Amino acid sequence: MDEKQFLTLIDGHQGIIHKVCRLYRDSPEDQEDLFQEIIYQLWRGIPSFKGEAKVSTWIYRVALNTAIAAFRKKKPEIEYTIALPDLLEEPQSEELALRQERLFAALKQLDESEKAIITLYFEELSYQQIAEVTGINENYVGVKLNRIKNKIQKLLKL
Amino acid sequence: MELDDLKSTWNRAAAPAKTTDELLFMLKENNHPVLKGIRKQLTIEVLGWSFFLGVYYTMFDGGQKPLLINLLLIAGVLFSIVHNLMGYGLAKYLETDLSVKKALAHYLLKLKVYALTSVASRVFLWTGFILFFTYNIRFTGSKYVLLIVAVTIFVVQLVVLGRIWMMRLKKLSNTTAGFM
Numbered sequence: 267m268d269e270k271q272f273l274t275l276i277d278g279h280q281g282i283i284h285k286v287c288r289l290y291r292d293s294p295e296d297q298e299d300l301f302q303e304i305i306y307q308l309w310r311g312i313p314s315f316k317g318e319a320k321v322s323t324w325i326y327r328v329a330l331n332t333a334i335a336a337f338r339k340k341k342p343e344i345e346y347t348i349a350l351p352d353l354l355e356e357p358q359s360e361e362l363a364l365r366q367e368r369l370f371a372a373l374k375q376l377d378e379s380e381k382a383i384i385t386l387y388f389e390e391l392s393y394q395q396i397a398e399v400t401g402i403n404e405n406y407v408g409v410k411l412n413r414i415k416n417k418i419q420k421l422l423k424l
Numbered sequence: 425m426e427l428d429d430l431k432s433t434w435n436r437a438a439a440p441a442k443t444t445d446e447l448l449f450m451l452k453e454n455n456h457p458v459l460k461g462i463r464k465q466l467t468i469e470v471l472g473w474s475f476f477l478g479v480y481y482t483m484f485d486g487g488q489k490p491l492l493i494n495l496l497l498i499a500g501v502l503f504s505i506v507h508n509l510m511g512y513g514l515a516k517y518l519e520t521d522l523s524v525k526k527a528l529a530h531y532l533l534k535l536k537v538y539a540l541t542s543v544a545s546r547v548f549l550w551t552g553f554i555l556f557f558t559y560n561i562r563f564t565g566s567k568y569v570l571l572i573v574a575v576t577i578f579v580v581q582l583v584v585l586g587r588i589w590m591m592r593l594k595k596l597s598n599t600t601a602g603f604m
Binding site for chain 1: 429433434447456515520521599
């Protein structure tokens with residue numbers, strides 16, 4: 267796969283990578299760095315991707331592996347730029363922004379494995395796919411998800 | 425917020441899309457934020473240590489000290505560089521073809537080895553330095569004080585380093601257990 271094909275592939279999955287970054291890192295600088303790390307790991311790993319799993323499943327796996335395994339964090343740098351930051355894809359209502367803020371704040375309180383499982387659930391993956399990405403037993407995925415959902419409900423009621 | 429709303433809220437979370445040029449920039453190893461940092465540190469350290477190894481023999485009378493102590497000092501410096509190179513490899517070669525659970529188990533194992541190397545390289549380096557610079561010295565009261573200060577700093581550094589690694593490994597171990 268050449269660079270152009272790879273970039274086309276990634277382009278369609280940017281949203282999930284951004285969400286993983288937002289969930290696993292606090293500051294925008296750290297999120298930006300993690301995004302870059304994930305893209306790099308995907309590019310590095312593409313020759314070993316045999317196509318046995320769906321591309322999206324592979325992307326989730328690499329994104330989560332990178333987010334959880336990377337322990338080194340670069341110190342944030344202050345960068346001055348003359349260009350304005352990228353605009354959001356769609357204008358968000360204040361209410362939606364607030365709901366997202368609350369949701370992400372609650373999700374960040376979960377432990378690393380719980381974050382991974384709920385992310386995959388939100389991305390509409392089946393229990394079998396969640397099991398494939400995480401390595402958790404398929405029967406146990408449902409049990410874990412119920413626990414996580416209860417935990418989130420409690421967190422959101424606070 | 426009702427549970428049913430969570431998914432739709434999640435799905436509607438928008439993010440600034442990167443342009444093709446920005447993504448292309450991210451594919452290059454030279455631009456990797458973590459690897460760039462490690463490379464910069466590695467370059468500074470290699471230059472510094474190379475200079476030290478180039479001058480220590482004449483500047484600090486390496487010729488008047490036993491070969492074993494010279495070798496210990498050089499090995500300590502080289503070990504420190506190797507340790508940094510290992511860190512580079514650890515950050516670069518993350519698992520991409522295994523499930524999160526298996527990848528984390530592998531990573532934990534590698535990190536344990538790296539943690540041990542980290543502590544061992546520090547011990548090696550300081551031992552080499554202390555032996556080299558104290559060999560053939562006639563100790564007076566003030567020199568003993570200096571030695572005690574140096575050894576204390578070394579021990580404190582080592583304890584802090586050990587604790588940092590214990591915390592990192594414990595955190596990763598707990599995360600790995602979460603996937604069991």
